[in-house]
Amino acid sequence: RPGLLTRGLDRLTGTDSAVTVHALTDVSLDVPRGEVMGIVGESGCGKSTLGRIVSGIYAPTDGEVKLDGKPVAQGPDGNVQKLTTRVQMIHQDPFASLNPRMKVGETIAEGPRLHGLMTGEEARQRVRQLLRQVGLEGAYANRLPHQFSGGQRQRIAIARALAMEPELLVLDEAVASLDVSIQAQVLNLFMDLRRELDLTALFISHDLSVVRHVCDRVAIMYLGRVVELATAEELYARPMHPYTEALFASVPTLGTGRAAFKPIKGEIPSPIDPPPGCAFHPRCPFAGPRCRAEVPRLKPSPQGRSVACHLHDGGTGSEETPREVAA
Ligand code: SF4
Ligand code: MG
Numbered sequence: 001r002p003g004l005l006t007r008g009l010d011r012l013t014g015t016d017s018a019v020t021v022h023a024l025t026d027v028s029l030d031v032p033r034g035e036v037m038g039i040v041g042e043s044g045c046g047k048s049t050l051g052r053i054v055s056g057i058y059a060p061t062d063g064e065v066k067l068d069g070k071p072v073a074q075g076p077d078g079n080v081q082k083l084t085t086r087v088q089m090i091h092q093d094p095f096a097s098l099n100p101r102m103k104v105g106e107t108i109a110e111g112p113r114l115h116g117l118m119t120g121e122e123a124r125q126r127v128r129q130l131l132r133q134v135g136l137e138g139a140y141a142n143r144l145p146h147q148f149s150g151g152q153r154q155r156i157a158i159a160r161a162l163a164m165e166p167e168l169l170v171l172d173e174a175v176a177s178l179d180v181s182i183q184a185q186v187l188n189l190f191m192d193l194r195r196e197l198d199l200t201a202l203f204i205s206h207d208l209s210v211v212r213h214v215c216d217r218v219a220i221m222y223l224g225r226v227v228e229l230a231t232a233e234e235l236y237a238r239p240m241h242p243y244t245e246a247l248f249a250s251v252p253t254l255g256t257g258r259a260a261f262k263p264i265k266g267e268i269p270s271p272i273d274p275p276p277g278c279a280f281h282p283r284c285p286f287a288g289p290r291c292r293a294e295v296p297r298l299k300p301s302p303q304g305r306s307v308a309c310h311l312h313d314g315g316t317g318s319e320e321t322p323r324e325v326a327a
Contacts, residue, residue, distance in 0.1 A: 023049040023271060024060070024224045026298075031168070031200060038215030038232065039204045040247070044268050046224040047204045051170045054202060055089045067167060085115055088161035092173035094153030098145040098160075105131075105141025108160045117164070130159040133196075135189055151182035155189065162193070169201040175210060187213055208251050212236055220244045223271055223279040226298050229306040240307045243280045278310065288316025 024046045031037045039047045052058040054065055056072065064071045067086055091097045098107055108130055109123040118126055128138030134155040145153055154174065161169060171190075175183040191214060193199060205211050211218055211232070218235050220228040220243065228241040239245045246264040266283040269275050278296050281287040290310050298308040310316045 022224055022274070024053070027063075027221075027224075027226055029219060029226070029229075031202065033167075033200050034198050035216045036194060036199070036201045036203055036214055038211040038218035039202055039221060040206065040208060040211055040218055041221035042206060042247075042264075042268055044223075044271065045221040046271075047221050048172055049224075050221075051089065051172045051202060051204050054168070055087050055170050057089070085111075085117075085164050086166055087168045087170060088164050088166035089170040089172060090154075090157050090161050090174045092176050094150055094157050094177070095145075097157055098153060100145050103142055103144060104148070104156050107145075108141070108156065108163050111160065111164050115164075126163065127159075130163055131156075133162070133193070134159045149182075150178050151186055154178065154186050158186075158189070158193070162197070167200065169199055170204070171201060172204045173206070174203075176205070176207065183210065190214060208247060220247065223269065223274055225279065225308065226306075227280070227308045229298065231304070234303075234305055240305065240312060241309050242284050242286055242311065246283075278308075286311055286316060286318075288318030290315070290317030293317075 027046075027050060029037065039050060041047050049058065053060050056065075066072065072086070098104070102110075105124070105127045108127045109118070112118045112126070113123060124141070127141050131138050131140055136152060136155055136159075140148075145156070148156065157174075174190075175186050178186060187210065194201070194214075203211065203215050215232045217229065217231050219226045220235075220241060222243050228235070228239070228244045230240075235244070236248075239248050243264075250264055264283060269279060269282065275282050275292075277293045278284070278287070278291040281291040284291065288310070294310070296308040296310050296313060298306045299313060300306045301312075307313075
């Protein structure tokens, strides 16, 4: 079935400076309808930029975004159509994303009203239904955001997004600002809604333990590139890219016991002046001469996994083989 498609998003230009930052390079992802795809990486890896391009907030300087096979956002040669109805974004901070002076019922109905999707009594009924759908009481429609807890506000933000009946949800660190127990509640709600409404979503997060619960497939990003793409099941059973392994090893509860190293060494390099070859090479314990010279491409393996690493594609050029690499 047709789904979301991004092809070769490249060279997003930083417009607030004279420097061109390639925030995303060579990122191509397909999200079939009904799938929840995780986008994981440390801050600065480009995952939020990807979410904003897919949401139509940023225009890519190259590449395109398609929904159901039709371009919806593309570079300067094409028109960028704001995806105000078809793609809805849920942000990290529910405090900042709700208008403090607007009753939450009005906030939820605002988008559909602006787009003429519903009016008057119909909108009031729908708002109450949406509030109940996200586990709140219909009567809460008359309250202001400050009367709610962080978790409740995030539920309201979800109701507001669902009011538009989007084809794609983009959740950018949607539970990151919540306490762990509240995170679990909001994630469970999302899982219920997902089943009920057959939602399609990009789930952007730095938190591998959160992603594990909600995502079907996961793309690991490093410095603007996807370095590994696999089903959640496969990825959590066996990360293949050294960066993915390092990410897993840095989360104690997810340690696979087979990672050769612990917290990721070194800083993320500046995207303004990324290292040549594999951008992870200054931090990678397996780096060889080839890694410093040649950018590893994301290659689909016969098993359906994709990894961008010379270890898994002919070797690093190092004299010694640092370890056995299974196919
Ligand atoms: Fe490490 Fe080389 Fe693989 Fe990059 S390509 S992750 S430097 S082994
Ligand atoms: Mg971010």
